[in-house]
Amino acid sequence: MTTPQNARPEKPICTSACLIIGDELLNGKTVDTNSNYFARFCFDLGVEMKRVEVIADDEGEIMEAVRRMNKDYDFVVTSGGIGPTHDDITYSSIAKAFNLPLTLHNETWARMRRLSKSSKTNPPFDWETPSPMLSAKQRMALLPTGPNVRNVYISPDLWVPICIVDNVHILPGIPRIFEQLLEGLRPLLKFNVDNHNKQTRVLISTPMKESEIAGFLTELQEKVKERRIKVGSYPRWGKKRNTVTLTGPDKEYIEGLVDEVEKGVGGLRVSVEDDEQGEPEETEEVGTTPRDEVKT
Numbered sequence: 298m299t300t301p302q303n304a305r306p307e308k309p310i311c312t313s314a315c316l317i318i319g320d321e322l323l324n325g326k327t328v329d330t331n332s333n334y335f336a337r338f339c340f341d342l343g344v345e346m347k348r349v350e351v352i353a354d355d356e357g358e359i360m361e362a363v364r365r366m367n368k369d370y371d372f373v374v375t376s377g378g379i380g381p382t383h384d385d386i387t388y389s390s391i392a393k394a395f396n397l398p399l400t401l402h403n404e405t406w407a408r409m410r411r412l413s414k415s416s417k418t419n420p421p422f423d424w425e426t427p428s429p430m431l432s433a434k435q436r437m438a439l440l441p442t443g444p445n446v447r448n449v450y451i452s453p454d455l456w457v458p459i460c461i462v463d464n465v466h467i468l469p470g471i472p473r474i475f476e477q478l479l480e481g482l483r484p485l486l487k488f489n490v491d492n493h494n495k496q497t498r499v500l501i502s503t504p505m506k507e508s509e510i511a512g513f514l515t516e517l518q519e520k521v522k523e524r525r526i527k528v529g530s531y532p533r534w535g536k537k538r539n540t541v542t543l544t545g546p547d548k549e550y551i552e553g554l555v556d557e558v559e560k561g562v563g564g565l566r567v568s569v570e571d572d573e574q575g576e577p578e579e580t581e582e583v584g585t586t587p588r589d590e591v592k593t
Contacts, residue, residue: 310489313339314348314370316362318377318387319470322351331376331468331475338479342486343495343546344372354378359390367464372486374479377470379457381433387467388460392441395462399439402448406438408456451481497548499555501541503564507532513561514541517554524550533570540570 315335321327332349339346347370352358359378366373378387392399410424424431440448440460448458459478460467466482468475503510507530518528526545533539541562543551555566 308371308489309491310342310344310371310486311491311494312370313344313346313372313374314366315346315350316359316366316373316375317349317351317470318354318359318375319351320354320384322377323353329376330472331470334472334476335374335376335479338483339372340496340498342483343490344486345494354384354386356386356390356393359387360394363391363394363462363465367462371464373465375465375467376475379437379467379469381436385436388440391462391465391467395441395443395445397441397443397446397462400442401435402438402440402442402458404450405440405448405456405458406435408450409434409438412454412456449482449485451478494546496544496546497551499543499551500567500570501543501555501558501562501564502538502567502570503541503562504538505563507539510541510562517558517561521545521550521554526551526554538564538570 313335315332317329317332319327322329329351332351336346336349348366350362350366352362363373363375375387375391378385378390389399413419413422422430437457440446440458441462443462446460446462448460450456450458455477457469457474457478459482468478510530514528514530521528521543524545524547526543526547529540529542529544531540531542541558541564543554543558545551559565
């Protein structure tokens with residue numbers, strides 16, 4: 298994939314945070330998957346994800362959260378609240394948070410017009426005559442504007458930009474578009490991430506209960522903490538086997554711990570969590586174009 302348009306290298310990225318915006322998430326109508334995808338994306342890059350927040354479509358809450366996260370973290374992503382209706386207030390709230398004007402972004406508007414195609418469910422539209430529907434469409438191209446703002450387009454057939462204000466990257470909430478845009482940033486971001494922070498994770502499946510291995514894991518964590526290795530224990534309720542993880546930047550050191558941990562927890566290294574005791578695996582290094590108005 299080529300480097301996104303309008304992208305440029307920025308300061309090193311070590312930490313990240315994700316702000317999920319939407320009443321529908323808080324009232325149970327929709328389930329958030331974007332923060333999980335973002336966490337895996339950051340793990341794969343070697344960026345330490347420090348925080349996830351879910352908030353309402355509330356101007357004050359959005360303003361407070363983006364100001365704080367922009368100050369505290371190197372790479373902030375928002376998800377949701379971009380669309381044609383009254384409750385889509387992410388762009389306007391972030392503009393207000395940073396004292397920026399909200400203006401019609403000509404390139405985004407031109408891309409939307411060019412890429413919006415007619416279909417049975419999307420009849421031909423008059424883009425010249427003022428109408429409520431035209432105003433609704435324009436709402437999605439009203440972006441924060443200023444010297445600390447840039448808009449990144451990851452593909453010539455995608456009109457939705459990634460609007461970046463300081464460290465805050467404004468993304469849509471629709472998972473397939475969120476993921477597409479985030480992946481489009483990867484070629485840029487990888488140059489700003491210290492490769493020494495890239496994490497390795499090993500999974501070890503064990504039939505033993507957490508209480509049975511708690512003592513061993515406590516001693517192990519004390520032993521490896523100075524090497525920046527984190528030992529995790531994850532019960533899998535209703536399953537036959539639980540999971541122990543070793544996570545950290547020193548792959549060689551982690552590899553050297555595997556035999557000791559397998560013996561200590563009576564388990565076996567696996568590539569994915571499962572009830573079956575599979576064969577040993579290699580170390581896991583985790584790591585649709587919108588055509589018209591979409592609620593993002």
